[in-house]
Amino acid sequence: MHLVPADRAGRRIIDDHRVCDAIAAVGDSGDVARWAGRFAVLSDPNRLALLLAIHAAAPISVTDLSVATGMNDAAVSQALRLLRTGGLVTGERTGRVIRYRLADPVIHSLLHLVRPPHEAP
Known part of the structure; x- marks a missing residue:
């Protein structure tokens, strides 16, 4: 559970490896925002x-x-x-x-x- 931010560490987790995989996939919030901008243009x-x-x-x-x-x-x-x-x-x-x-x-x-x-x- 090394990728779970401190502000979420106390939450109930069912599959810790899946949570870490999901956090890694989401990545940097700035990158997510840039992709959202690209998709907004394409929409x-x-x-x-x-x-x-x-x-x-x-x-x-x-x-x-x-x-x-x-x-x-x-x-x-x-x-x-x-x-x-x-x-x-x-x-x-x-x-x-x-x-x-x-x-x-x-x-x-x-x-x-x-x-x-x-x-x-």
Whole structure:
């Protein structure tokens, strides 16, 4: 029971090795919060659609993302602003056009699980 914090040491435990395994799996609360933030971004259907489109067709512009997802340019730009702030995508400017690609390798791997590139619907 070496992993049980002192403030929980007095609680009833049935399987101490399972409690230690569970505490180790939860890990650092900061890491849990960062993962929750990633999942919060993925929980919005429009942002997820954008990430899937970027995953399959990067680098891709706002206008092209708008056509691909059925969203208007303003909505795409707003969602991309959140995705950039969260470090999930990055933009490359060529003249007046900014094209986006994934910046987070973990999200890239997760998107492979959601829908591998060029998978038929």
